[in-house]
Amino acid sequence: MRGKGKELILNGKSYKQLFESLYPQLCVFAYKYLSDLDLAKDVVQEVFVKVWEDKITFHSENHTTGFFYKAVKNKCLNYLKSKQYRVTERYELANLEAYETGQFYMSEVLVIETKTVIDKAISKLPEKAAQVIRLSIEDYTNNEIADQLSISINTVKDHKKVAYRKLRGFLGFLNMS
Structure with a gap:
């Protein structure tokens, strides 16, 4: 990422590094919402593609990570609210309401990020x-x-x-x- 003023702009190399560092944990995060690993991977890839296509800039590296978690969460919730999901899967409104809480989001991010830090230390x-x-x-x-x-x-x-x-x-x- 290169800085332009206070903004961080993703170039090809920094985008690839960001993808490689965040993709596994974002897939685990999306899986917590969707209970389908292939669908979780698709959602995460769609978010990365959208960021690349829209040339989104970030205020800081911390902002970048937070942005991706929030974007994946929103994409998962949109899928769970979609008509396609409600027709093809058992739609449970109570679960969806629990998933939308900030507490669920923060606890899942904390668990995944902590596991990532511990895995890196073990390696x-x-x-x-x-x-x-x-x-x-x-x-x-x-x-x-x-x-x-x-x-x-x-x-x-x-x-x-x-x-x-x-x-x-x-x-x-x-x-x-």
Whole structure:
């Protein structure tokens, strides 16, 4: 993105970087509304295409992320309100009203963004430590992790110790106390 005054303008390279960084989490976000992954992907792609075609400029990088979340939310809600959806799917007005609340929107954005930050931090760990932590997050026991990775239980514990120490360093900014 290049700045022009206070505005950020997307060029081909910055647009591609933005797409690659936001697309996965926006698809997860859209899926929370639509419960259909292919449809969620289509919605997110449509939003990116519209931004590119309309040459939308942004006030800041934070504004950019917020804009895309809000645009995806609105596109999902428009789909859920559409006649096509009501005819082809079970239309539940109560769910739609819950989806339109700011609380639902903010909680979903927070969960997805936090997961993205944690995934990036885990990817910075040594390979075995990252594997151990990912399995641990999936509720594998130390014994199951040891069996899965063909390592001893003590090695699992050592990898966890190293991973937790490094993750505390990577994610220290999340500490709200």
